[in-house]
Amino acid sequence: MADKPAISLARLDKRFRVSEREPGLWPALRALFRREWVEVEAVRELSFDIARGERVGFLGPNGAGKTTTLKMLAGLLHPSGGRAEVLGFEPARRRPEFLRRVALVMGQKRQLSWDLPALDTFELNRVVFDVPRGLYAERLDEMVELLDIGEVVRRPVRTLSLGERMKCELVAALLHGPEVLFLDEPTIGMDVAMQLAIREFIREYHRRHGATLILTSHYMEDVAALCERILVIDEGRLRFDGSIDALVRRIRPLRRVAIRSGAALDDATRTGLGALGQLADAGPSRVALDVAPARVPEVVARLLALPGARDLEVQDAPLEEVMRELFSRRGELDAGPGEEGAR
Numbered sequence: 001m002a003d004k005p006a007i008s009l010a011r012l013d014k015r016f017r018v019s020e021r022e023p024g025l026w027p028a029l030r031a032l033f034r035r036e037w038v039e040v041e042a043v044r045e046l047s048f049d050i051a052r053g054e055r056v057g058f059l060g061p062n063g064a065g066k067t068t069t070l071k072m073l074a075g076l077l078h079p080s081g082g083r084a085e086v087l088g089f090e091p092a093r094r095r096p097e098f099l100r101r102v103a104l105v106m107g108q109k110r111q112l113s114w115d116l117p118a119l120d121t122f123e124l125n126r127v128v129f130d131v132p133r134g135l136y137a138e139r140l141d142e143m144v145e146l147l148d149i150g151e152v153v154r155r156p157v158r159t160l161s162l163g164e165r166m167k168c169e170l171v172a173a174l175l176h177g178p179e180v181l182f183l184d185e186p187t188i189g190m191d192v193a194m195q196l197a198i199r200e201f202i203r204e205y206h207r208r209h210g211a212t213l214i215l216t217s218h219y220m221e222d223v224a225a226l227c228e229r230i231l232v233i234d235e236g237r238l239r240f241d242g243s244i245d246a247l248v249r250r251i252r253p254l255r256r257v258a259i260r261s262g263a264a265l266d267d268a269t270r271t272g273l274g275a276l277g278q279l280a281d282a283g284p285s286r287v288a289l290d291v292a293p294a295r296v297p298e299v300v301a302r303l304l305a306l307p308g309a310r311d312l313e314v315q316d317a318p319l320e321e322v323m324r325e326l327f328s329r330r331g332e333l334d335a336g337p338g339e340e341g342a343r
């Protein structure tokens with residue numbers, strides 16, 4: 001029999017009731033006596049399974065329901081309907097045995113005490129989670145070394161840079177050895193070098209300890225480096241479940257083939273090439289064509305036959321472009337699973 005999934009959602013729903021009023025004084029006064037409520041459907045009938053040790057990227061436009069889902073899975077929010085199971089537990093019950101085995105790290109929130117060194121919060125967590133001293137010291141040494149924060153953990157948190165603080169947040173979240181890790185925008189607002197350091201740490205931590213990982217990030221490099229599977233949600237619903245490659249093919253189905261020729265191309269040649277795919281503007285002696293993957297070999301052969309042809313390139317759409325498109329095309333991704341099928 002296959003292993004039970006680490007995480008399982010069945011038609012999970014979350015609705016928020018929010019009060020709504022028109023701007024201005026009169027509506028404000030009226031709202032004191034009679035509030036008008038609207039329901040926001042943040043998560044709608046979300047169903048998927050995640051196997052133990054899987055690394056899953058959770059993507060979608062702003063307000064898609066990613067954070068709400070992670071909060072439900074970490075036991076911070078009660079679902080309005082459906083069922084969530086994490087490591088066999090119902091997260092909303094917040095059983096201590098459950099809380100000891102999961103961790104939620106949010107790039108926009110901190111659990112470290114502002115005026116104390118991070119080491120003090122680590123020690124507090126050791127007591128709260130009842131981690132044996134030897135194991136605690138072992139884990140702490142390992143992470144401090146991997147993140148290179150031997151000195152950083154001794155300084156008051158308020159004096160740390162955003163990246164240094166996030167490194168400490170990660171240590172605080174991992175000292176109890178969680179088997180499931182929810183990471184919500186762990187690199188948000190950081191410079192490229194710090195993003196890379198944090199990403200590398202997460203990758204190495206996963207390699208060594210094999211925790212199940214769900215990550216949300218607006219940085220495609222994070223997701224590409226860390227996640228083997230992507231779930232896209234939009235308006236609270238699952239829109240895609242598959243690999244990054246499959247997602248790129250779904251959003252940008254064409255590949256770009258470009259070449260430089262020995263001389264400027266005349267109009268007749270350009271028109272002839274235009275019949276092979278969509279011509280992208282590339283300059284007088286350069287041709288770039290966007291073509292369906294199946295046509296790439298034929299197009300490459302035709303381009304290589306141009307006089308003085310050189311510098312052939314075949315590219316997928318850059319990941320950042322795919323990400324931008326994904327976040328701007330609200331509601332346009334086909335419903336249903338990715339090319340690799342529903343799981």
Ligand SMILES: Nc1ncnc2c1ncn2[C@@H]1O[C@H](COP(=O)(O)OP(=O)(O)OP(=O)(O)O)[C@@H](O)[C@H]1O
Binds near residue numbers: 069
């Ligand atoms: N506590 C709350 N009360 C009312 N509405 C909420 C609450 N939390 C979230 N929402 C609403 O639920 C929807 C989903 O929000 P959520 O934060 O889960 O999205 P997200 O995908 O994480 O977005 P982002 O990428 O911007 O962080 C949004 O419309 C949001 O305004």
